[in-house]
Amino acid sequence: MIKVIVAALCATILTSLVVATATADGTTPQRNFAGSVQLDYLAVSHRAETVDQGLAGATLELSLKLAMDLGDHVSSNVKVCFACHGFELGMAFFDLRASDELNVRVGRFTPAFGSFPLRHDPANHQTSDKPLAYDMGRMVRFRDWNEGVLPAPWVDNGLEINGTHFFGDAQVDYAAYAMSGPKGSESGGDFDFKQSRSPERYYADNNDEPVVGGRLSFTANLGRATILSAGASGMVGHYDPAARLGFVIGGADATLQIGRAFLRTEYLARWTEISVTGDPASRFKYGPDLAGDYARYTFKDGFDVEAEVPIGRFQLIARWDGLRRQGNVLANSALRSRSAVLRYTAATSVRLVSSLRLKASLERYDFSDFGDEIAAHIGLAGPF
């Protein structure tokens, strides 16, 4: 089935290439360079207890992006990031646009999943960190939790067909993609996100089977200053080298904009198959059920609700988000078979000078398995 989908995607690419080439206008390429920097300091209330499980202290995020229009139908983007993983390639892709409704993206990029990843750049969102479902190493105890449901930005190799269509003031967007996909070992019990960014793995797929996914979203202009949008996303595939352990990720999101104020909400859920072959009794913390069988799936989901209101130079943000995990865990895990964390965030972002902003936030973590934590962020961020 997956191979049929990939074949269909390839056929669409060829069609778009033909159309794009046939309608190329030969205009001079246009280049645009942009970037952003964020330096953030995170302080936590119980540093001695959490230092091994999180990244308290200062972190820097830099992105440098070059966009190039090679005519009306072909464009390319290259983005280099420097952050906790060192230099990484965040984007390197071609867009081949046959029409508004048909665009083919080929290369390395973030596939269309959810709403937040579109704003993942620190200069494009007002808080210092990301919603827990999308956390990539900034939540307290992220190692205990193995990060969020799908860390953002999720960067991967593959191709995507996407498009948009306007019906008057309403907009429908779609995307379908085939990507290398999340990776993990047979005995790991979960994704191993390091494998996706390790040069030792050559940034290549760990099995020869791409994952597939898609997104459908609807946006309605309810007035000149009010916009409501909603979307649903999904991704399915296998993550182990033998392509035997499957996963499914689903998501839903909605955003209400009134003037320059926003109310956003998002939900992500992931079912991950785990291997129970060999000697599961020594690998897992919990034993089999009454029938003697070990559970073969774990479930992880997360949500966030965020309100953002501009008042003069200030952006005020209130956020409530959470993460939950159910299922067996490895024997050395600090989590239990049912674990949860809720986080309450009050934040502000102040424009200092030009486009430079000061971000500050106070967060309270309510863990089911650990003591509560108070975390404070303060940082500078801005595009250039």
Add this chain to the structure above:
Amino acid sequence: MSELACCALLVLVACAGNATPATYTDGSVQDACRLVSHRCSRCHTLDRVLQARVDAPQWPDYIHRMRLMPGSGIPPSEEEILVRCLVYRSPTETGLVLLGREDGR
């Protein structure tokens, strides 16, 4: 705590009602820029848009590409209005020349 968080969110949203702007009627640069502040802030901080180092002649293509982004909320009819503001604010005088009016109205 959950109830407190919900209340805080509701208060912020209630405050947002006061930020609702006037409608765009006369086609002035001010109105166009008000539209920019609403549309572009969906995905960017407004500073990023207004400080972007994009030459005036490039804005039409740039806005077209942004309009095609998922959930942009920018219908085709608004492209020209958005370009009008951003060209006017371009760092060089090219923008005013392109607009054909030096007062931007």
